[in-house]
Structures are given as C-alpha cells and as structure tokens.
Amino acid sequence: SQQGEEDPQALSIQEGENATMNCSYKTSINNLQWYRQNSGRGLVHLILIRSNEREKHSGRLRVTLDTSKKSSSLLITASRAADTASYFCATDPQETSGSRLTFGEGTQLTVNP
Amino acid sequence: NAGVMQNPRHLVRRRGQEARLRCSPMKGHSHVYWYRQLPEEGLKFMVYLQKENIIDESGMPKERFSAEFPKEGPSILRIQQVVRGDSAAYFCASSPGTGMYEQYFGPGTRLTVT
Numbered sequence: 001s002q003q004g005e006e007d008p009q010a011l012s013i014q015e016g017e018n019a020t021m022n023c024s025y026k027t028s029i030n031n032l033q034w035y036r037q038n039s040g041r042g043l044v045h046l047i048l049i050r051s052n053e054r055e056k057h058s059g060r061l062r063v064t065l066d067t068s069k070k071s072s073s074l075l076i077t078a079s080r081a082a083d084t085a086s087y088f089c090a091t092d093p094q095e096t097s098g099s100r101l102t103f104g105e106g107t108q109l110t111v112n113p
Numbered sequence: 114n115a116g117v118m119q120n121p122r123h124l125v126r127r128r129g130q131e132a133r134l135r136c137s138p139m140k141g142h143s144h145v146y147w148y149r150q151l152p153e154e155g156l157k158f159m160v161y162l163q164k165e166n167i168i169d170e171s172g173m174p175k176e177r178f179s180a181e182f183p184k185e186g187p188s189i190l191r192i193q194q195v196v197r198g199d200s201a202a203y204f205c206a207s208s209p210g211t212g213m214y215e216q217y218f219g220p221g222t223r224l225t226v227t
Binding site: 040 | 146148154155156157158161169171204213215216217218219220221223
C-alpha cells in the first residue's frame with residue numbers, strides 16, 4: 001500500500017473542539033510535511049518536521065513524529081469553521097532525498113459552527 | 114514576493130488535442146516539481162526538474178507526457194493526444210533546494226478532457 005496514509009479518512013467535529021489526524025508511512029524519511037487543501041484549491045504548507053525532531057508547534061497546530069513507529073499526528077486545537085479542509089501528510093523519503101514528496105490520500109475535516 | 118504561478122487555471126481539451134501547462138516558480142527557486150491529483154485522491158509525483166535538467170521523471174507516464182524547465186521562462190508540462198483519463202488537477206511546486214526545504218505549491222491547473 002501507499003507511503004503516507006492518513007487516518008481517519010473523514011472527521012467531523014464541532015467548533016472549539018480539537019481535531020487529531022494521523023499519518024503512517026513505510027520507508028525511512030528525511031522529513032514529513034503537512035498540507036491543507038481547501039476544496040478545489042491549491043495546497044497550503046502547514047508545517048515541516050525533520051526526522052530528528054519529535055514535536056513541533058505552529059500557532060494552533062501541533063505535530064508529532066515517531067520514527068520508530070513510522071507515524072505522525074497533526075493536532076488542531078480550538079478548531080474553527082475555517083479549518084474545514086482536506087489535510088495531507090507528505091513524506092520526503094531518504095531514498096530519493098528531496099526529489100519528490102509522497103502524499104497520502106488525505107483526511108477530510110469538517111468543523112461545524 | 115509572488116508565489117508559484119500556474120496558468121491556465123482551467124483548461125478544456127478535446128480528446129486527441131495537446132495540453133500545455135505552465136508553471137513559474139517562486140523567485141529564487143530553481144527546483145520545480147509537478148504532481149497530479151485525481152478527484153478525491155492525494156497528489157502523485159510526476160517529475161522533478163532543475164533549470165535545463167530533468168532530475169527525476171519516474172512518476173511520468175512513458176508516453177504522451179513531457180516536461181521541461183528552460184534556462185529562461187516557465188516550466189512546461191506537455192500532454193500530447195489527451196485522453197479522458199488525463200482529466201485531473203495538475204500542481205506545480207517549487208523549492209530553493211532539496212532535502213530539508215518545504216515545497217510551495219501553485220493553485221493548480223484543472224484539465225478537463227471532453
């Protein structure tokens with residue numbers, strides 16, 4: 001199966017709640033990146049976490065990386081309706097060293113007002 | 114500092130025609146990547162180019178697809194003799210280097226083959 005698989009496929013929460021999305025991958029990586037895509041639009045880069053980092057914060061976003069389990073999570077705290085979008089994790093595999101990102105299928109997050 | 118520019122944003126072609134998609138990277142970025150996104154799916158890598166060189170085209174279909182990034186001007190993704198299965202969103206990304214750099218994405222070109 002594919003490198004970079006998000007879980008769950010879809011998530012629906014109420015405004016103000018926290019949203020957690022998970023990503024698993026198969027090969028060794030240089031870094032892992034999270035992106036957001038609003039319906040019919042391009043991708044917005046959220047955060048990059050390097051293979052030697054375990055946790056990173058950016059505003060209401062918190063990303064963790066566990067290289068022993070080959071997994072990452074994205075936490076959005078105090079969600080807003082504007083956070084409604086698809087979220088993708090993308091890995092930069094060591095074997096290709098920056099020549100490509102491998103994306104998962106995404107988690108569709110819906111935040112209800 | 115303008116972001117990654119792609120044009121056209123929407124392109125409609127009949128089966129058998131050619132499609133040309135253009136991408137201008139962010140200023141100062143010399144690395145360009147093309148990805149394809151089918152409906153309801155994630156992005157799939159197609160090709161990675163630096164100025165005048167194709168570095169990795171392992172994601173490109175063997176026939177009808179080609180890409181270039183000339184010394185001057187935008188990167189071009191060319192699809193010859195388009196078929197309905199080519200209908201997708203094509204995204205370009207750029208970065209200043211490889212390895213530990215974010216890739217910045219353009220808004221995409223949505224290709225529809227009728």
